[in-house]
Amino acid sequence: MSVLIKNGRIVTAVDDYRADIFINGSQVALIGKDLAIDADKRIDASGKLVIPGGVDPHTHLELPFGGTTTSDTFETGTRTYLRGLWEAWWPRRAEFERLKIDSTLWRMSGQRPANHPQRRLAALAQMVRLWPKIRALADRAEPGGIHEFFAKLKDDYWDFHYTVTSKTAARRMALVGESRVTEMLANVFLPLAIIRDEACWTDFKKLRAPLTNQRVEVAALRLFGEGARKQEFLKSVALQQGLLQIYEDFCLRDASDCAQCPFPRQLAKW
Numbered sequence: 001m002s003v004l005i006k007n008g009r010i011v012t013a014v015d016d017y018r019a020d021i022f023i024n025g026s027q028v029a030l031i032g033k034d035l036a037i038d039a040d041k042r043i044d045a046s047g048k049l050v051i052p053g054g055v056d057p058h059t060h061l062e063l064p065f066g067g068t069t070t071s072d073t074f075e076t077g078t079r080t081y082l083r084g085l086w087e088a089w090w091p092r093r094a095e096f097e098r099l100k101i102d103s104t105l106w107r108m109s110g111q112r113p114a115n116h117p118q119r120r121l122a123a124l125a126q127m128v129r130l131w132p133k134i135r136a137l138a139d140r141a142e143p144g145g146i147h148e149f150f151a152k153l154k155d156d157y158w159d160f161h162y163t164v165t166s167k168t169a170a171r172r173m174a175l176v177g178e179s180r181v182t183e184m185l186a187n188v189f190l191p192l193a194i195i196r197d198e199a200c201w202t203d204f205k206k207l208r209a210p211l212t213n214q215r216v217e218v219a220a221l222r223l224f225g226e227g228a229r230k231q232e233f234l235k236s237v238a239l240q241q242g243l244l245q246i247y248e249d250f251c252l253r254d255a256s257d258c259a260q261c262p263f264p265r266q267l268a269k270w
Helices: 074-092 094-099 117-129 131-140 143-151 178-196 198-206 214-224 228-234 237-250 263-269
Strands: 002-011 016-024 027-032 041-044
Touching (some): 074 094, 131 143, 131 178, 143 178, 178 198, 228 237
Antiparallel strands (some): 002 016, 016 027
């Protein structure tokens, strides 16, 4: 059975707009304005709210409250979550088979807990779900708005779990941390914006770097020693990008070739 809901006000966690919704069977097949589609049933939702669910999906696992404990245990809550994922994935598995990543390529150890690949996939799933919003953010290319969006990105399960087998964390963890958002600004959002408008380069130069890495530190140390210039370069995302390029083009992993480094000669030619 198909249903066409017309002229409703659609309200989600991130959007509020008027549009039509076409439901085919048990799935929302299309959302858009003035849909001209034949359906078994038509509903006029003029003046009404259309929301994506009337059941609160939030749950507490093994939570003591009022002298009792919530019925969902860690095990039953995790099994329910995985069952929901499986039922959503199974009907579409053949469609995405060609995109499967071989299991030998996954690295599950040596990561900070919040950066576990399972959490990264959960964050990516939320980003795909909100892709129109991300496209709009990319078009505007406002660093503050992008940081705000990712700070509010949530998943009821993964906000409190490191992996599918970990215990529930006491405090919420960001799906995408501040340093990762800065990396996306530097490597995706702002480069695309600069192609459209070179004035966006100003925003790129203003980005502050919350973290460094060994390659950046090595390049800065070899160029500037332990002086103030080194710290200045390490605090800027744009300058860090330059240091990374210098490291990749000219530096070895030890200082054995610094005396013969071709970088000063290259600078003289510029």
